Amino acid sequence: MNDLYISNREKIILEHLLNQKNGVTIKYLANRLNVSTRTIYREISSLESTLAQYQLRLQKEEDGYYIKGNSKFIEELQSEIYNASDELTTKKRQSLLMINLLMEPHEIKMESLAYDLKVSVGTIQQDLQAIEEIFKEYDIQIKRKKARGIKAKASESSLRLIVSGLIASELNEYNFFKLFDQNNLLQKKVMNKNKNPFLKVLDPAALEIVYKLVKQYEEFQFEEVNDTQLQSLILFITFSIKRIKENQLVALKEINKHTEELKVRERSESISRALLKEISAQYGLSHIPLEEVVFLALQIDGLNVPLRDEFSDDYDLQLSFQVRELIRSVSEEMQVQFYQDETLFKDLFAHISAAIQRNKAPMPEVNNPLLEKVHNEYKDLSLTIEEKLSKEFPNFEFQFNELLYVVIHFASAYERNSSAQLLNVLIICSSGMGTAKILESRLRKNIPEVTNVDVSRISQLHQLNYEKYDLILSTIFLQGFEEEYKVVTPLLMDDELKSIRTYVGQLLRKKVRELRDLEKGMPKIQEDHQSFQDLYAKIVSVKRLLELFDLKEIAYYKNLQETLYQICLGLPETVLEDPRVVAQKLEKRMNTAPIGIPNTGIGLFHCIHETIKEPSFSIVDLPQPFDIINMEQKKMKLNRILLLLAPDPMDASTQDMMGTISASIVESDANLHLFNNGSKEQIEHHLNQLFLEKMN
Structure with a gap:
């Protein structure tokens, strides 16, 4: 059976027809789809040609419309609808148009593109105007020749990045990894049932070989890599094999363009060389040029990198400084002590380090509605981070998705810090409530982390629950008092404030660590159970x-x-x-x-x-x-x-x-x-x- 390409509306109507055994009326469908009955009549008419492909027909009776035909063919139609790709949205259609143009070695006519994508020539012309802006970013030109058609002229590196990036953006990670069984073999039946047109660009045999190889490396080389990045790497290598087999190779000048500012890591080049050696053995390729090794290494460089120790030969001290400056400046702007959260620094360092590597050979951005939601929920934080990032990293332009991942790290730290910074202070004062109020005022003014202050006389101490207080201050020595406390003067002198600030900083860092450990479900004991x-x-x-x-x-x-x-x-x-x-x-x-x-x-x-x-x-x-x-x-x-x-x-x-x-x-x-x-x-x-x- 041919691939089932139907609109989302047609798909919904067919589902109702198949599920409602007692028939479906026009009015029922119009209410369900929130459209006019005239629209439903038009859709019903177009459905008849779709049903004819399955030797089925639409029959109208008194109770409504039914699908008539052999039950075997009805089951086949149900299966096809279940596995049918969603309606080709404008974005998906334009993505397929870009892929078709880039992979076609000769001129191609508008009519041919319109036929392939099942739209009018006018729609293709509108789509071309939209994608030309994207092509400009990658120095790709669209050449038009009268009577012969159009052609995209692109460097091999740009072509691979765009095509593999577009495929990755249209594949759900969950569904992608379900294509493979426990032995890392491609499940042919599942692959054949998958009607996603973007998967059709790839060679299934190459996809299986690459998947098995990458999974072999995953445990000890890609342990820090998330599923999205792993999927992108597999797709990039699979598509690269197709191009190498067609003798479409990356040129030396393209590699120099990407590596003139940053060197490829030795570890990434070593992994790249090993992967390509295995692939060349599988396909009997006599020689894979060094340029291909380096270009793949660039992609591996862009994966999440394990955080190096802050005292090692290859530790990037400059980046460390920039990340800490970013945290400090965002802290000042947002009035939140982000710099106390060491987890934030480590997460940001790893992410920004990888983002800079990815920028050496960037892929098109993957559409992610979740990131948009983060941007809307943390609008002030997002705008602040965007401003500070451009200041601290003036030579590096963060893509929108990269920016929002940075926001997520800060937002997580904000939630941790918000909980941690609920500091409760007890003031014990024997010289009257007036003196205590002066002390409280000085404390609140100079130690903003303090959120709640209770004042107690010595006679009331036996009534208090000391466990709820993070800090106890007293204006006098308390003979026999068993809780930890600090003696201060009622006016809180500068050296006393300095001592309290140091203590509060230590306390907050401890609370943040405890909250982080709770998030991870870890017990509040040292992980290494040190002797x-x-x-x-x-x-x-x-x-x-x-x-x-x-x-x-x-x-x-x-x-x-x-x-x-x-x-x-x-x-x-x-x-x-x-x-x-x-x-x-x-x-x-x-x-x-x-x-x-x-x-x-x-x-x-x-x-x-x-x-x-x-x-x-x-x-x-x-x-x-x-x-x-x-x-x-x-x-x-x-x-x-x-x-x-x-x-x-x-x-x-x-x-x-x-x-x-x-x-x-x-x-x-x-x-x-x-x-x-x-x-x-x-x-x-x-x-x-x-x-x-x-x-x-």
Whole structure:
């Protein structure tokens, strides 16, 4: 039987005719479809030709219309209707038109396109005007030749991205993965019943081969990849096979265009090479060019990337800074402490890193109504994020869907933080309610996270439930009082406020972590069930790192290269085995990636090397500044060097310890100011607090 292409209205009428055994009247159908009876008569008339394909006919009797014919053919029609694709909407029709144009090697006439898509020539002309705007973005031209027709002229890379992207946008992930059985084999019957015209573009045999290969890699290479991205990758490779077999290859100049700013990751290229090697063996292809390997690697680069540790050779410090600046600026605009949510940073870092990789070879956007709903529900947040993204990432244009995924991360953090920031404070005051009100006013004005304040006299303390309070403040010492509390003056002096702010920050981060764990259904205990020995080892490591910490000024040297060497030379022998090798690696790192932090005099240098004996963090002030490039690609004066060193290989504990320091430096404006201007004692105190909180 031929594919069943019917309108959505015809489909509904047929369903009513098949389901209503007692007949269906014109009036009943008009009410159900909310149209006039004249429209129903017209639809009934067109249905007769559809039914004739199944050797069925429409019969009118006193009770209404019935479908008459062999029960076998009626069942076949029911099955076809159930599996029939939806009505070709304008968007779907235009997507098919783009695919037809791109895949046709010669000119094609309007009449032929109109016949294939079952519309008029006038409709095709209107569709062409709409899709030309999309084609312009990919440098695709539509050539018109009189009497011969039209042709789309596109580069191979653009053609593959658009066609595979359009197919992916019109396939439901659930239905797509149902095409395959438990052994990753394509279920031929299910495939044949699927009437989605976009699937017909692909070779079923190639689809099965690619699916099996990608699923083999999924467990250990694509564990962080979601179903939508996995589907897109499978479709892209399947379509690429079709083009390679037809000897339609990606040109070197197209690869250079995509990779001139960003390099392909070695891991992605390795996976790409392995996949294409397997595919060439399956199809007996003698040689797959390097350009094809790199182009597929670009697509793999655009998948969700696992978050690298914040202290590693391939960690993108510049991106880390940009993401933290984004969080900080959105926090200020929305008056929400997003920067306290470390989960938000990690999720955003992973997403934006992948989004930048995807931008090297972007696919058309997939229509997602859920994202539109998010945009409408969080309109202010969406507009703020859109503005701040363009400011923090001026050289990168986020597609609408990418933008809304960023909004989702912030919205999740907002819900967590909204719950976490319901802080209840108890004030115990013995000198009268007037004094307590002054204290409450100062507290609310300077600690906005405080949402509820109760004031109690000492005589009422026995009546209170202390479990409901996050913070207890008292203007006097309470002899024998067993709950944790802070003694403050009634006027809340600046140093007291500073101490309370620090405590509230720690408290909120703890509450956010607990809420995050609850969301994941995790018990409120440490995930690794660390033993006492593990904890003791961490404490010893941190203690040793803090003992080695130093802040000093170095003598003047003519260039930064010599300065780095002298800094390394001055480190204890217990830390460095070969100062020159480490100094050279620090210099190389500086020349390949910016280490200067904008709006400060700080340069963040870090190195992992086998000649480093133990972890070290030190700060060096320069007598005269050096000119360097910062993370915003602007010149800056380097006044202070922050130096983090660790052995290679690093154990997990060291990695966590060094990553904690690295992340803390750019976590907030207050931290940046501290590391930029603070004394040894002030920074040492901060590090102590940082690790105490980490181990709680």
